[in-house]
Amino acid sequence: MTYPNSNWYGILHVVNTNTNFVVENIDYNIQKGGQPFYANTNVNTLTFKGKNNFKAGTSNGGYDGEFAQGFTSINFAEDSQTTIYHDAYNELAFLYAGGSQTVTVGKNAIVDITTNKPYLSYDGNFTLKVLEKGQFKYKAISGNNSSTTSKAVLFKALGTITMEFAKDAIGRFTTEKDGFSGESPTINATSPNYILFDSPSGKSALNGATLKFSRKDTDGYAYPIKYFSSGFKELSPNVTGNKNVVASDISNGESVVYARAPKITGMSADPMVGTDLSQIRVQINQWTPENLVNISKVSYKLGTKRLYSGTDITAAAAQTSITNAFPSQGLWAQKDIWATNNIATDSIYQFENLSAQTYYLYTKLEGACVPGYTLSSLWIEQIVEVPSYIEVTLPDVLEFRTPKAGKIVKEQHLTNYSAINHGNVPVNLALKTLTIKSNSSPVVSLVSNCQGKKQVHLKLVAEHPSGNDNRILDPLLAGTITGQPIALTPYWDNDREATLYLKGEHSVSVLDGGPHQINYNLAFSISQAS
Incomplete structure (x- = not known):
């Protein structure tokens, strides 16, 4: 319900001390007279529970001072939600205690304040406590009902200001007027989510106030200080103790934040x-x-x-x-x-x-x-x-046919034959022995050089796609074979494979009968190259 007029005393006028007043689920909309809570003594407690909404002071002048006066303790209870829009003509502060004052935002509580007052709190030492997962948001606006043309935004007029943010807590302080000035806040941070000071108007977020951050936790997270000034920049990658921030530190930037990094x-x-x-x-x-x-x-x-x-x-x-x-x-x-x-x-x-x-x-x-x-x-x-993995595939046979005596060449092979490395390490493929199989023609001799009839001279050729590091094992004779191994690179490289074929010459003619079949067994060893 909207009421057109109220007076200085709003909802509550307290004349005694040690009063504990509880507000729960209130929707307060006053067009004139913007001070809902008034006490002319100082030792009193004001508690907000449930969901509350306050809109106070939308007409010029008259009975509209601070939002709350004379309460040394203001509590926003656990899980409560409180929204305050306070655009009031008289007085300079949002809160006035007449002495030291403590505002506590309970666990999971949300407080969202918009006010045209130059000061958050006026006199005495002021302490703001935001408990686990609590949120405290404060926005300073020019509004329609200011008694002063000053654009200054100050945390305090007199006394000190201390802010305490617990685990996962959020604090946001926004000014649509000048940057924050006045008494500098000490900000004790114990694993908060973030604490942000910003100026959407494009002005510097700070205008004389020093933000005195003090990290109290050792939770293993990084808490950088970042700011915006012609782009996003970093002042500190990780605050580990105390860190003071003034306007010049952030190049008069429009915002600065202390936040828990992912x-x-x-x-x-x-x-x-x-x-x-x-x-x-x-x-x-x-x-x-x-x-x-x-x-x-x-x-x-x-x-x-x-x-x-x-x-x-x-x-x-x-x-x-x-x-x-x-x-x-x-x-x-x-x-x-x-x-x-x-x-x-x-x-x-x-x-x-x-x-x-x-x-x-x-x-x-x-x-x-x-x-x-x-x-x-x-x-x-x-x-x-990443462990070694060795796998090499070899052809079952190297088969060629030659109709008459003379050279043995690659083109006489029945197909293309390759040795392929499927592993992740370079390997050496070493030919170790040659044995003559029982079904090989006994009349054909394997020799190192053809000088008579019915002889075969063979050499094994390995060719890489790159043309580099090719091998020719010559001659191939029965028994143990020595020579340089065939190198194969890992599977992703071009030289992972080598084309294999036999070359040489033979002296077996059609006059020697036949056809003659020669059949040899080649034994290889495979090892990881160093």
């Missing part, structure tokens, strides 16, 4: 080897925040050695070294993936055609965790061993 909490990197297969399959399985919005960026880097020095990968120097790594420093491959549907499924990637060795996998996750900002996790490291 963190990868579950990661898989599985090597797989087999026939024409040698890869590492990578995937992010778990991350925080779990509700990280889609359109997140997953970055992978794979190194053949560690991409940083020292023992602490979380150190700024180590993180920078990984980010800036070049192939000359051990970077083997890198891949960026945009997760547009689900991080767990979209982050799957295979690094393929990997030699057998130790690899160092680095992974980073970026996402929009804070309004207007993209934050990045720290690089994490996993060491992955």
Whole structure:
């Protein structure tokens, strides 16, 4: 219900001390007279429960001072939701206590304040406590009913201001007027979600106030300070103690945020080897925040050695070294993936055609965790061993036919014959022995040089597609054979295979009877090349 007029005392006028007043599920809309809660003594408590909505002061002048006066404790109860729009003509502060004051935002509570007052709080020492998963949002506007033309926005007129943000808490302080000035807040942060100061009007978010951040947790997350000034920039990659921020630190930027960066909490990197297969399959399985919005960026880097020095990968120097790594420093491959549907499924990637060795996998996750900002996790490291896999296929036969005495050439073979490496390591294919099979013609002799009738001189030729490192094993004689091995590179390389054929000459003519069949068995050894 909307009432056109009220007075200074609004909903409540307290004249006694130690009053504890509870407001629950109130919808308050006053067009004139914007001070819902008034106490002319200081030691009183005001508590908000349930869902409350206040809209106060939309007509110029009259009975409209602070939102609440004379309450040293203001509590927003657990799970409550309170929205306050306070555009009032008289007085300078949103809150006035007459002494020290504590405002507590309970667990899971949401407080959203919009006011035209220059001061959040006027006198005394002011403490803001935002408990676990609580949210406190404060916006300073010019409004329609200001008694001053000043565009200043100050946290305090007199006394100190301390802010405490607990685990997963959110704080947002927005000014549509000048940047925040006045007494500088000490901001004690114990694993909050984020604490943001911004100016959508394009002005500097800070105008004299110093933000005194003090990190109180050791939760293992990175808490960078980022800001916007002609683009998004970083002031500190990870606050580990105390950090003061003034306007010049952020180039008079329009916003600055202290925020918990995303963190990868579950990661898989599985090597797989087999026939024409040698890869590492990578995937992010778990991350925080779990509700990280889609359109997140997953970055992978794979190194053949560690991409940083020292023992602490979380150190700024180590993180920078990984980010800036070049192939000359051990970077083997890198891949960026945009997760547009689900991080767990979209982050799957295979690094393929990997030699057998130790690899160092680095992974980073970026996402929009804070309004207007993209934050990045720290690089994490996993060491992955890709094992050796050896598999070579050889032809069953090398068969040729020659109708008359003379040369034996490649074109006389019945088909093309190849030795092929299907493994992930280079191998040496060494011919060890030749034996004459029982069904080979006894009248034909295997010799090193044809000088008489019914003789065969053979040599084994191995030719690579590149034409490099070809082999000729000459002569082929019964017994043990020595000579340079045939080299085959891993399966992804052109010289993974070698065409095999026999060449030479023979002195078997049609006058010698026949046809004659010669049949020899070649035994090879296969070993990993060093």
